[in-house]
Amino acid sequence: MNQFPSAHLLAEIRSRGPLVHSITNTVVTNFTANVLLAVGAAPAMVDIVGESGMFAGIANGLLVNLGTPTPEQRLAAVEAAEGATQAQTPWVLDPVAVGALPIRTELARKLADMHPTVIRGNASEILGLAGASAGGRGVDATDSTGSAAEVAMQLAREKETVVAVSGPEDFITDGDRVIRVKNGDAMLTKVTGGGCALGAVIAAFVAVRSTAIENQDVSVLDAVAAAHVVYGVCAEIAVGDGTTRVGPGTFAVNFLDALHAVTPEEVSAKERTFETTQLQVSK
Amino acid sequence: MNQFPSAHLLAEIRSRGPLVHSITNTVVTNFTANVLLAVGAAPAMVDIVGESGMFAGIANGLLVNLGTPTPEQRLAAVEAAEGATQAQTPWVLDPVAVGALPIRTELARKLADMHPTVIRGNASEILGLAGASAGGRGVDATDSTGSAAEVAMQLAREKETVVAVSGPEDFITDGDRVIRVKNGDAMLTKVTGGGCALGAVIAAFVAVRSTAIENQDVSVLDAVAAAHVVYGVCAEIAVGDGTTRVGPGTFAVNFLDALHAVTPEEVSAKERTFETTQLQVSK
Amino acid sequence: MNQFPSAHLLAEIRSRGPLVHSITNTVVTNFTANVLLAVGAAPAMVDIVGESGMFAGIANGLLVNLGTPTPEQRLAAVEAAEGATQAQTPWVLDPVAVGALPIRTELARKLADMHPTVIRGNASEILGLAGASAGGRGVDATDSTGSAAEVAMQLAREKETVVAVSGPEDFITDGDRVIRVKNGDAMLTKVTGGGCALGAVIAAFVAVRSTAIENQDVSVLDAVAAAHVVYGVCAEIAVGDGTTRVGPGTFAVNFLDALHAVTPEEVSAKERTFETTQLQVSK
Numbered sequence: 001m002n003q004f005p006s007a008h009l010l011a012e013i014r015s016r017g018p019l020v021h022s023i024t025n026t027v028v029t030n031f032t033a034n035v036l037l038a039v040g041a042a043p044a045m046v047d048i049v050g051e052s053g054m055f056a057g058i059a060n061g062l063l064v065n066l067g068t069p070t071p072e073q074r075l076a077a078v079e080a081a082e083g084a085t086q087a088q089t090p091w092v093l094d095p096v097a098v099g100a101l102p103i104r105t106e107l108a109r110k111l112a113d114m115h116p117t118v119i120r121g122n123a124s125e126i127l128g129l130a131g132a133s134a135g136g137r138g139v140d141a142t143d144s145t146g147s148a149a150e151v152a153m154q155l156a157r158e159k160e161t162v163v164a165v166s167g168p169e170d171f172i173t174d175g176d177r178v179i180r181v182k183n184g185d186a187m188l189t190k191v192t193g194g195g196c197a198l199g200a201v202i203a204a205f206v207a208v209r210s211t212a213i214e215n216q217d218v219s220v221l222d223a224v225a226a227a228h229v230v231y232g233v234c235a236e237i238a239v240g241d242g243t244t245r246v247g248p249g250t251f252a253v254n255f256l257d258a259l260h261a262v263t264p265e266e267v268s269a270k271e272r273t274f275e276t277t278q279l280q281v282s283k
Numbered sequence: 284m285n286q287f288p289s290a291h292l293l294a295e296i297r298s299r300g301p302l303v304h305s306i307t308n309t310v311v312t313n314f315t316a317n318v319l320l321a322v323g324a325a326p327a328m329v330d331i332v333g334e335s336g337m338f339a340g341i342a343n344g345l346l347v348n349l350g351t352p353t354p355e356q357r358l359a360a361v362e363a364a365e366g367a368t369q370a371q372t373p374w375v376l377d378p379v380a381v382g383a384l385p386i387r388t389e390l391a392r393k394l395a396d397m398h399p400t401v402i403r404g405n406a407s408e409i410l411g412l413a414g415a416s417a418g419g420r421g422v423d424a425t426d427s428t429g430s431a432a433e434v435a436m437q438l439a440r441e442k443e444t445v446v447a448v449s450g451p452e453d454f455i456t457d458g459d460r461v462i463r464v465k466n467g468d469a470m471l472t473k474v475t476g477g478g479c480a481l482g483a484v485i486a487a488f489v490a491v492r493s494t495a496i497e498n499q500d501v502s503v504l505d506a507v508a509a510a511h512v513v514y515g516v517c518a519e520i521a522v523g524d525g526t527t528r529v530g531p532g533t534f535a536v537n538f539l540d541a542l543h544a545v546t547p548e549e550v551s552a553k554e555r556t557f558e559t560t561q562l563q564v565s566k
Numbered sequence: 567m568n569q570f571p572s573a574h575l576l577a578e579i580r581s582r583g584p585l586v587h588s589i590t591n592t593v594v595t596n597f598t599a600n601v602l603l604a605v606g607a608a609p610a611m612v613d614i615v616g617e618s619g620m621f622a623g624i625a626n627g628l629l630v631n632l633g634t635p636t637p638e639q640r641l642a643a644v645e646a647a648e649g650a651t652q653a654q655t656p657w658v659l660d661p662v663a664v665g666a667l668p669i670r671t672e673l674a675r676k677l678a679d680m681h682p683t684v685i686r687g688n689a690s691e692i693l694g695l696a697g698a699s700a701g702g703r704g705v706d707a708t709d710s711t712g713s714a715a716e717v718a719m720q721l722a723r724e725k726e727t728v729v730a731v732s733g734p735e736d737f738i739t740d741g742d743r744v745i746r747v748k749n750g751d752a753m754l755t756k757v758t759g760g761g762c763a764l765g766a767v768i769a770a771f772v773a774v775r776s777t778a779i780e781n782q783d784v785s786v787l788d789a790v791a792a793a794h795v796v797y798g799v800c801a802e803i804a805v806g807d808g809t810t811r812v813g814p815g816t817f818a819v820n821f822l823d824a825l826h827a828v829t830p831e832e833v834s835a836k837e838r839t840f841e842t843t844q845l846q847v848s849k
Contacts, residue, residue: 027599028596029596030311030313030475034531037473037531045309045310048351048352048386054383069614070636072354102617190603191600192600247822253535253536254532256530256531257531257532260532261528316593317757317818329663331669333669334669337668539814539818540813543813
């Protein structure tokens with residue numbers, strides 16, 4: 001059995017119910033809130049100027065997702081990032097479709113300089129944020145996770161953050177250590193918000209990382225990996241054992257049920273992560 | 284069998300299909316519309332300036348929910364409230380997360396002075412609206428229903444409205460009579476919009492209260508209680524008999540199915556309401 | 567077996583995964599995206615000024631749905647229509663609730679003059695767009711499909727577009743030919759977005775009509791009919807064989823599963839379309 005604290009942090013979320021402030025896109029707000037509720041966290045979306053910054057101080061974690069960034073939401077996102085920083089609320093930046101689209105790309109780069117605790121995206125989005133690619137087509141990755149690995153490590157070092165690249169195998173790094181998560185199922189790409197809601201779950205896991213295990217803090221890197229593990233394990237449970245073909249409608253229902261029902265023991269039993277040796281990246 | 288007209292009003296909704304204009308938050312629009320359709324009403328969301336007021340006159344009921352109040356929606360909400368008042372369309376105010384957050388709190392107090400037919404919220408929101416508490420954390424109640432009872436009665440008298448406080452036991456008052464509804468299930472708090480969609484259902488029930496039973500109008504208080512009963516009964520049906528553990532994904536599906544299938548007879552058989560003696564509240 | 571290429575275009579969508587840019591209302595964004603994913607297309611919603619036009623050039627198809635048109639989205643819709651025209655991206659206009667509500671009616675008429683590839687609505691909306699009716703109440707049709715047939719043909723000729731009128735029997739015309747589609751189920755009217763998501767599916771089908779069959783393009787008219795057929799067949803599958811009563815919650819889940827699982831052979835077997843003789847419409 002490996003040493004990642006996925007099971008422990010899941011139990012912490014269940015007992016502490018972290019409040020996750022989610023500034024996210026109109027396509028996935030509902031699914032994101034239901035995913036947070038199912039896993040044991042409490043969602044709230046406060047994306048207007050004059051409230052988002054204050055609420056980032058009340059919340060235990062913050063997600064800033066740039067999927068449908070209206071002018072009001074763009075201002076509210078910056079306000080929330082400032083509020084989170086002042087209140088030391090951990091926050092996650094999800095640069096949806098960044099790269100090809102100019103307004104969100106400029107905003108994402110500004111936010112990336114405001115010390116997010118975590119940056120999460122698919123390979124094309126991470127490359128797009130780093131200026132190393134024009135980004136994918138919309139929300140789909142057109143670059144492989146492997147192609148983003150070095151850029152992700154470089155980005156993590158430059159921004160002093162943890163970068164998570166989602167894909168068939170997730171790649172998570174703080175610029176030094178690298179954790180790969182093999183849990184998950186491709187069916188997550190057939191339900192809208194499969195990636196976006198993960199950003200909110202990451203915020204929930206990072207929110208409870210303090211003194212989670214015998215008064216020792218879990219590192220941000222390990223907490224982010226734990227979120228990916230629990231999320232991926234629940235996707236595997238939702239797909240089932242393969243005796244029945246599960247469609248995307250049933251999968252989404254099963255996935256919420258699994259997030260609610262999965263036990264820490266099941267997570268530990270199904271976890272498939274490994275920590276790789278440090279990649280050599282020129283500074 | 285008790286005297287509350289839950290079963291009768293449910294039949295009225297099914298036969299008349301009231302059009303419920305729902306100005307609500309981006310997290311729950313979809314669920315709210317599906318709940319209204321399932322119970323037999325017709326949803327429509329018109330939340331832009333220049334249309335919302337006119338549409339409040341066309342609709343049979345109006346919900347104004349302040350979950351994600353953009354500047355445009357704030358103006359449209361006031362326009363809709365004015366349009367509803369002019370056209371005598373009954374309307375429900377749901378002061379989501381009011382108390383701690385300044386912009387929606389100011390707006391909610393303005394709207395509460397515009398003669399809503401019903402004000403619905405959890406205990407923290409009702410206390411927050413009345414200025415008696417800083418409100419909960421986000422959408423969660425941190426105050427008990429009991430603690431809000433006297434404030435709710437006072438608020439109902441001052442605003443000449445019906446106030447409904449949602450909780451494990453719902454508390455509904457017109458400032459004089461009090462009806463408590465014990466139907467429901469905690470699983471409603473595990474699906475986002477469990478409370479918000481109830482606000483829309485209340486609007487549907489109040490919309491059909493006129494001449495519902497032998498040419499006698501049902502009172503607003505009784506119609507609001509009826510909405511809580513039908514909603515709560517369907518939550519109980521959705522949870523099932525306890526032989527299988529129902530997760531939040533399955534619960535939401537079952538709940539919509541139950542709203543569609545529940546018969547007036549089932550509602551009557553499962554209704555658990557009681558009217559309490561008037562609390563003594565100083566004026 | 568008839569000659570409509572529903573089965574062929576479905577296979578094309580599965581293999582090519584057209585990117586459908588969906589500017590749509592906040593009530594149905596999530597369902598629309600999930601419907602597109604289930605059928606094999608890729609959704610993306612880019613509804614801000616400064617990005618929507620550019621993205622309409624990247625996408626393979628565009629939907630402009632006027633359900634909740636905020637000021638920002640109204641500008642973005644026009645920008646997207648211009649971008650689509652420049653890039654020759656096919657696009658669909660869905661004039662939700664047009665007729666009675668002035669702001670969207672003015673915008674819909676402006677967009678209808680910008681050469682949409684397809685206009686899709688219920689009978690009241692088509693009549694409202696053409697100025698022949700005050701429109702329905704909200705999103706519901708209060709006029710029959712038959713009553714809109716001549717107006718639809720006239721509109722198709724005037725705007726040089728294909729007009730699709732949804733109803734118990736769908737009426738689709740390019741102003742010359744008429745295809746009627748009898749597939750579908752009334753349960754689609756009990757799930758919000760049942761009509762709106764069809765607009766996005768139409769965009770996906772039109773996006774893959776080129777060189778679909780032996781290097782021969784499918785006409786826009788036939789591609790629109792094919793979308794209605796596949797959509798309707800999946801609704802029939804979702805309702806089941808009638809041995810169990812299917813509620814709207816279960817129906818929505820089944821429908822997404824069916825869109826994912828349905829085979830071209832099933833579509834061909836269940837297709838119920840017929841092409842009528844040309845109606846005589848005075849110019």
